Amino acid sequence: MTTLNRTLGEIARDLPGATGIFHQYKLDFCCGGDITLEAAAAKRGVDGAMIAASLDALRERSQAADSLAGAPNEELIEHILNRFHDVHREQLPELIRLAQRVERVHGNRPDCPAGLAAQLENMLAELESHMAKEEQILFPMIARGMAGMAAAPVAVMRHEHDDHGAALEGVLALTNDITLPADACNTWRALYLGLATFRDDLMEHIHLENNVLFNRIDGRMGGADRG
Structure with missing residues (x-):
């Protein structure tokens, strides 16, 4: 499932730091957390693909930091x-x-x-x-x-x-x-x-x-x- 097709609530729950991105674009991940990122972005009139890219990059950074902190x-x-x-x-x-x-x-x-x-x-x-x-x-x-x-x-x-x-x-x-x-x-x-x-x-x-x-x-x- 792509980031665009996941709900705001799921993303906010599973990805530390995602709520900061949601706040930046004024996306309601609390009361409106049961709709997908794609639908929420369209409703707000912002670029869902750009937000998804930022979230994906945030996820990569988190994973990379975890795996590389102890690397030689x-x-x-x-x-x-x-x-x-x-x-x-x-x-x-x-x-x-x-x-x-x-x-x-x-x-x-x-x-x-x-x-x-x-x-x-x-x-x-x-x-x-x-x-x-x-x-x-x-x-x-x-x-x-x-x-x-x-x-x-x-x-x-x-x-x-x-x-x-x-x-x-x-x-x-x-x-x-x-x-x-x-x-x-x-x-x-x-x-x-x-x-x-x-x-x-x-x-x-x-x-x-x-x-x-x-x-x-x-x-x-x-x-x-x-x-």
């Missing part, structure tokens, strides 16, 4: 490379293309996310630089058990993560928190659905590095080395 460093690094580095390199060029098209076609509308393509281009450049430093310098050091030498690069990566978070806030500001206009075209819908997925992926990416892998290097919150 090498396994965690491999997951980060495959699940996030490779994926971001696919996501952002397509999002830039979609944003350029939306801005070109709908630039005369006040709700058009003007400047979004440029913001995403900057994010891609910054992420590429950041990921290259991790792939070429930091991750090999961690994999070789050079925790002492890795502490300084980790501090730099944490700072750059803060910059990525600020850039993501800029995307949210330009898109009204990725809220679609009621009459949005298919390209606009595809753009915002992709942005929601990218937002969730980037947040999970940063979380796994900052709060799991990097904690093992710099000892924050009692992190222990798992080389």
Whole structure:
């Protein structure tokens, strides 16, 4: 059964954090919890597919966190490379293309996310630089058990993560928190659905590095080395 076909009550019961997403879209999972997400979204006039994607990403994050918290460093690094580095390199060029098209076609509308393509281009450049430093310098050091030498690069990566978070806030500001206009075209819908997925992926990416892998290097919150 897909997320769209499950009731709000079931989702709220089974997925920690789902109620926050429901509150964001003003979906009644309490008294109205016996209707499907698809029906509730249609009734409210919001994009059910986008909400389902956010819920699915939340579920994946929860499952990934459970399974990876105790994984060895090498396994965690491999997951980060495959699940996030490779994926971001696919996501952002397509999002830039979609944003350029939306801005070109709908630039005369006040709700058009003007400047979004440029913001995403900057994010891609910054992420590429950041990921290259991790792939070429930091991750090999961690994999070789050079925790002492890795502490300084980790501090730099944490700072750059803060910059990525600020850039993501800029995307949210330009898109009204990725809220679609009621009459949005298919390209606009595809753009915002992709942005929601990218937002969730980037947040999970940063979380796994900052709060799991990097904690093992710099000892924050009692992190222990798992080389």
